[in-house]
Amino acid sequence: MPSATPPRPRTPSTGKLTTTAAGIVASDWLVVVSFIFGGCCTNVFALESLVRQVPKCGNLITFAQFAFITIAGLPSHLHTVPGRLGWIPRLKPRKVPLRRWIVMVSLYFMVSILNNLALGYRISIPLHIIFRSAGLIANMACGYLVMRKRYPVKQVLAVMMVSVGVVLATLASVSDESSFSSERDPESNGGPGYAVHESIIGITLLTFGVFLAAMLGLYQESTYSMYGKHWQEGLFYNHALALPMFLFLYRDIVSQAYALSESYPVVVSLDRSVPLVGRLLVSGSVHLFTVPWLWISLVCNVLSQLVCVSGVHRLTSMSSSLTLNVVLNLRKLVSLVFS
Numbered sequence: 001m002p003s004a005t006p007p008r009p010r011t012p013s014t015g016k017l018t019t020t021a022a023g024i025v026a027s028d029w030l031v032v033v034s035f036i037f038g039g040c041c042t043n044v045f046a047l048e049s050l051v052r053q054v055p056k057c058g059n060l061i062t063f064a065q066f067a068f069i070t071i072a073g074l075p076s077h078l079h080t081v082p083g084r085l086g087w088i089p090r091l092k093p094r095k096v097p098l099r100r101w102i103v104m105v106s107l108y109f110m111v112s113i114l115n116n117l118a119l120g121y122r123i124s125i126p127l128h129i130i131f132r133s134a135g136l137i138a139n140m141a142c143g144y145l146v147m148r149k150r151y152p153v154k155q156v157l158a159v160m161m162v163s164v165g166v167v168l169a170t171l172a173s174v175s176d177e178s179s180f181s182s183e184r185d186p187e188s189n190g191g192p193g194y195a196v197h198e199s200i201i202g203i204t205l206l207t208f209g210v211f212l213a214a215m216l217g218l219y220q221e222s223t224y225s226m227y228g229k230h231w232q233e234g235l236f237y238n239h240a241l242a243l244p245m246f247l248f249l250y251r252d253i254v255s256q257a258y259a260l261s262e263s264y265p266v267v268v269s270l271d272r273s274v275p276l277v278g279r280l281l282v283s284g285s286v287h288l289f290t291v292p293w294l295w296i297s298l299v300c301n302v303l304s305q306l307v308c309v310s311g312v313h314r315l316t317s318m319s320s321s322l323t324l325n326v327v328l329n330l331r332k333l334v335s336l337v338f339s
Contacts, residue, residue: 028318033327035311039304040331046301051119053263053294058116059249060256064298065112065305066239066246072306073236094237095230100223101237107216109242114209121202128206136162138214139325147218155322162329217321229317235309263294 050057080087094101119128136159143149220234246253267290315324 028314032311032315032318035307036315036327036331037334039307039309039311040328041334042304043301043308046297046304047119049297050260050294050301054256054259056117056120057256057259058119059113059246059252060260061298061301062112062116063246063249063253064302066242068302069306069309070236070240070243073232073239076232077236095233096223096227098237100227101234101241104216104219104223104234105238105241107212107219108238109245111209111213111216114205114212118202118205118209121198121205123199123202123206135210135213135217136322136325136329138210139217139321142211142214142218143321146215147222151322214321214325217316217324220316221321224317231313231317234316235313238313260294260298261292263292265290266293266296 047061050061077092078089079092080089082088115128140151140156140159144151223234224230312324312328315327319327
């Protein structure tokens with residue numbers, strides 16, 4: 001008699017695995033898109049309220065963002081080891097070599113400084129958003145020249161069309177800004193020529209920032225492909241390692257902090273209309289503290305920046321650098337509409 005064939009172990013069908021994987025990917029993308037569009041758009045609104053009152057406060061904003069993101073990420077990158085003085089906290093072993101993070105930190109720090117410095121040279125928030133959208137062509141050019149990438153003709157044409165729109169919007173914004181500035185204050189700003197000169201300086205700073213950001217994106221893409229998608233580690237080290245560089249900007253940061261403190265005060269108090277707590281008050285109201293309005297805007301900017309960059313770093317680990325630029329350009333379009 002022929003021997004009976006042993007039953008095969010039951011395994012999930014390919015269709016079921018594909019459906020599960022697609023569900024996971026879709027949920028990841030939903031979280032990332034929510035972080036990018038929600039956090040980054042809120043960040044732009046808070047940034048606009050700051051630069052309208054104190055145009056050259058970019059260094060303070062950048063330092064506050066880097067310090068807060070470092071502090072927020074530190075607990076997840078620490079572990080305790082036994083020592084002579086007891087359990088000593090130390091950084092966890094890295095998945096990516098430190099030299100890789102140092103290169104990224106240098107590029108990321110320079111990009112942040114250049115973008116924020118540009119706001120002090122008659123660069124409006126809409127122009128800031130539009131011009132940074134040129135990162136598509138910068139990313140494609142750097143990918144072709146440095147990484148030896150090849151792109152389909154449709155992608156090249158689409159990027160060229162976006163770039164033409166960026167140039168036209170830039171020229172229109174410079175013209176409008178110079179005429180508006182001379183009408184508003186013709187004596188103090190040196191006339192239309194002075195306004196155009198300052199705009200050119202700001203656009204030059206943005207240009208360098210765009211190409212450095214393109215190189216940063218490509219370098220991140222190659223790092224994640226070589227060592228794995230450790231975006232949380234990248235988010236922490238890209239901010240923590242940059243903190244010592246702010247020592248060179250100490251005087252600017254202090255002066256900008258004083259400028260923010262001169263904004264009109266907001267009084268925070270409790271009265272009996274507050275649920276639960278209000279019933280415990282003996283007097284009608286209790287004054288808690290007074291804080292300058294621009295410091296509240298700075299806190300909103302820093303909190304939204306954490307959400308924004310978390311989404312960006314996570315998307316960097318999930319897709320190519322060009323895809324990241326496309327998503328960020330869509331986010332900038334939304335910010336531009338509401339700006």
